[in-house]
Amino acid sequence: MQFLVEHEDQCSKARAGLITTGKGTIQTPIFMPVGTLGSVKSIPQNVLQDHINADIILGNTYHLYLRPGMQVLDAAGGLHSFMEWHRPILTDSGGYQVYSLAKNRSLTEEGVTFRSHIDGSKQLFTPESVIDIQRSIGSDIMMVLDECTPYPCSYSYAKDSMERTHRWLKRGSDHFDATLTEQNAYQALFAIVQGSVYKDLRIQSAEAIAAADRFGNAIGGVCHPTGQLYEITELVCDILPKHKPRYLMGVGTPLDLLECIALGVDMFDCVMPTRNGRNGTLFTTAGIINIKNSKWKTDCSPIDAQLSNALSGHYSKAYLRHLIISKEPLGLQLASVHNLTFYLWLVRQARKQIQQNNFVAWKNHVLQTIMKKIS
Known part of the structure; x- marks a missing residue:
C-alpha cells in the first residue's frame, strides 16, 4: 500500500492524493x-x-x-x-x-x-x-x-x-x-x-x-x-x-x-448522508431539501439533475416524496443512494479544484449554494 500526494493547493493546505491498495486506488480527498x-x-x-x-x-x-x-x-x-x-x-x-x-x-x-x-x-x-x-x-x-x-x-x-x-x-x-x-x-x-x-x-x-x-x-x-x-x-x-x-x-x-x-x-x-436520507433530508447541488415537505408533492423535476448518477437524475422529487411519506423501503434506498452520490460528487469536485489551484474560491462559492435550506 502506498500514499502519494499528487498536488497541493496554493491557497490552502488542501491536497489531492492517491492511496494505492491491492484492491484498487483511492483518490483523495x-x-x-x-x-x-x-x-x-x-x-x-x-x-x-x-x-x-x-x-x-x-x-x-x-x-x-x-x-x-x-x-x-x-x-x-x-x-x-x-x-x-x-x-x-x-x-x-x-x-x-x-x-x-x-x-x-x-x-x-x-x-x-x-x-x-x-x-x-x-x-x-x-x-x-x-x-x-x-x-x-x-x-x-x-x-x-x-x-x-x-x-x-x-x-x-x-x-x-x-x-x-x-x-x-x-x-x-x-x-x-x-x-x-x-x-x-x-x-x-x-x-x-x-x-x-x-x-x-x-x-x-x-x-x-x-x-x-x-x-x-x-x-x-x-x-x-x-x-x-x-x-x-x-x-x-x-x-x-x-x-x-x-x-x-x-x-x-x-x-x-x-x-x-x-x-x-x-x-x-x-453516517449522516444515509441517516439523513432515511429521514427525508436530501443534500443536493441546489441546497438542502426536506423531501417530506408538501411543496414537492407535484414537483416532477429530477431529484438533482446536476449529478451524473442516473438515479438522482431519473427519479422525481414528487415520486421520492411519495415513497418516503408512504414509508416504502424503496424511498429509504433512493434517498440514501442520492445523498451518498452527492457526498462523493462533492469530494471529487474538491479534488478537481485542488488540482486546478482553484479550491478556496470554489469552496467559498459552492458552500453558499449547497448549505442553503430550500425545503
Missing part, C-alpha cells in the same frame, strides 16, 4: 460510506460500486466480531468475499463503541470488556485481539484500539485516556508487526490522535502518533458540540506528517468536509 455490519444500510454493493462509485467503505470490528462472527468470516475468506465487495475496506477497531456503549463496558489497562448488546455475553477487546480480528476480517486499512473520550470530560480524564491510548498503540503496533505475513502484507495500520478539546493534549498526542510511524494517521474524538472542530483539526494536521494520509473520523456535514479538506484532511466517514 475521499468520503467513505459507513457499512458497520458489512452493509451500507439499504444499499446493495453493486449500487455502491456502479452508481455511487465508492472507492472504499467502512466496517466495524466490534459489530462484525459479534455478528456474523469470526467463524463465519473465516469460512467465507474474509469480509470482502462474504459481502461481495472487492474494493478497499477500512475497519474501525471498536474505539468508538468505548464511548457509545459506555453503559455496557468496563475499561482497564488490559483493554475493554463489553457486555454484548445482542446476548449479554462479556467480550474482552485488547490492542492485540482487535488486530487479530481485523486480520480475519481482511480489511485493507486497520485501526488501532483507542478510547473515544466522552464529552464533556475533565482534563485529568482526557490526559489519562490519551496516555492509555498511546500505550495501546504501542501494543497494537507491536502485534501488527509480529503477525505480518506474506498473505496479509496488503493490510495497513492507522494510529489515532486523541486528547479531547485540550490543545496541549492534542499536540502531545499528534506528536506521539507521528512518531509511531504507521501507514496513516487518524484524528478521533472530534464529534462534540464545542465549535472547536476546525481549530483542533488544523492544530493536529500541522503536526502530522505530510507524506501520510490523514483521516478525520466521524465527520460530517458538507460544510465540515470542505473546511477540513482546506486544513489538510484526506479521508472522512459519517
